[in-house]
Structures are given as structure tokens and as C-alpha cells.
Amino acid sequence: MSMRTPLKTIRHLGSAKDGTSHFWQQRLTAVANVPLVIGFVILVIMLSGATHAEFVAAAGSPLGAIFLIAAVLSVTWHMRLGMQVVIEDYIHSEGMKIVLVLGNTFFTAAIALVSVFSILKLSFGG
Amino acid sequence: MSETTPTPHPRIGADRPLSPHLQVYRPLFTMMMSIVHRITGVGLYFGMFLLAWWLFAAASGPDYFTWVQGFFGSWFGQVILFGFTWALLHHMLGGLRHFVWDMGHGFGEVERETMAKATLAGSVILTVLVWIIGYMVR
């Protein structure tokens, strides 16, 4: 006799309650990261010794800003998912795990917020 | 229903034995590369602070930005950025390797070794190339 409920089978969510969505989002952002990171490296090469005015002109231009925001969002989402797996792998105490997973979200959110705000200010605020 | 008392539920966080871990395996090249993928991922994670700082400095105005540019331009800043570049490119190539596996290819004994070597060689060559170009256009 199976102890499994039909609901479990229908939902396909498994013990982590979100099925394969973590794995899938890690891959999705990884795929997006490839062109975004290549473009980012090129942008950094172009801006490595730039003056403030040159930097604002490039990073604050519509194309530059949209590209940078896309890169920041994809990378921060990807790195949050990635770090969560690392934490879950090595931290076995339940309390510490929760604290670190929370801290992970706060850190990545802070990086995303500071970066996106700064880019928008370069674009709109001069 | 029987009368036997159920075995107590194991305490959460108890020191249960874990499966054999790193210390019992002979180090292999592919295994080191897997670990390096994780280490570069974690390194990049904290390195993203530098990008946020750079953008924040630009948004704060010319004075602060010039100071931060000076820091990144110093030998110490350049060493950090060189390391960041390598970690980024190595992790990117390692990610491409994961895509090949996700598609169900590249699990053979020879392919695994070849892909691992290509990742390492590729990341070093690309990093040096990026920096040569970077210094040329400056």
C-alpha cells in the first residue's frame, strides 16, 4: 500500500516544496549571465581609466543603463540562488542556516538596490 | 495499532553521521575543478560589492568617483580586479561546462578531463587577453 497522497503526485513539488524551480532559475540566470557578463567585461575595459564625465556618459546612456541594470538583476538573482545552495550544503545547524539564508537575501538585495539606484541616478539625475 | 512506543523522532540538528566527504577521496583534477567552480562563485558573490561601490561612487559625484578610480588603478586594486576577471571568466566557462552536462553530454572519462582542462586553460588565456586589451585601449 502506498502512503503517498495523490495530491503530492499531482503537484510535482517534492520535499523542498518548490519542485525544480530553484534549479531552473539558476540555469535561466546562468544562460542570461553569459552575454551580460561578456558585455560587462567589454564595458569595464572601455571605462577602466575613465573620468567621471566619461563614465556618466557611457553608463548613463539609455543603452548602457538598460544593459547594466539587466546584468545586475540577472547576476544578483543568480548569486542569491547559488549562495543559498552553498549554505544549505555546509551549515547543518537549523538556526544558523536560517540566519545565513536570510542574510544572503539581504546582502544580494542591498547589492541590487545600490547598483540599480546608482545607474538610474546616472541616467536621470546627471 | 500496536502498543509499542514509537522510536523518538531524531532531534533536529543532532550529530548524525554524514556521508563520506572530501577527506576520503583521492583528489582528482575534475573534482578540483568542481570545487573551483564553487569557490569562484562565492568569490564573485562578495566581489559584486566592488561593482556596487563603483556605481555608487559614480552616482555620488566626480570627487568621490575619482578617489575610487584611483583605488582601482593602484597596484592593489589592479590585483583584485585581475583576480575578479579570472574568477568571472573561469566561472563562466565552468558554467558552459554545466550546460553541456545538463544537455546529457560530456560524461565520458575522456570528455570530462578535456572539458576541465579547456576550462582552466581558456580562463587563463582569456583573462590575460582581456587585460592586454584593457591596457592597450587605455
Ligand code: HEM
Ligand atoms: C558568467 C556567467 C555565469 C554562468 C554561465 C554561471 C553558471 C553557473 C552554474 C551553471 C551554476 C550551478 C552549478 C551547479 O549546479 O553546481 C552556478 C553556480 C553559482 N554561481 Fe554562477 N554563473 C555565472 C556568473 C556568476 C556570477 C557573476 C556570480 C556571482 C556574482 C555567480 C555566482 C554563483 C554562485 C555563488 C554559485 C553557487 C556555487 C555552487 O553551488 O557550487 N555566477 N553558476
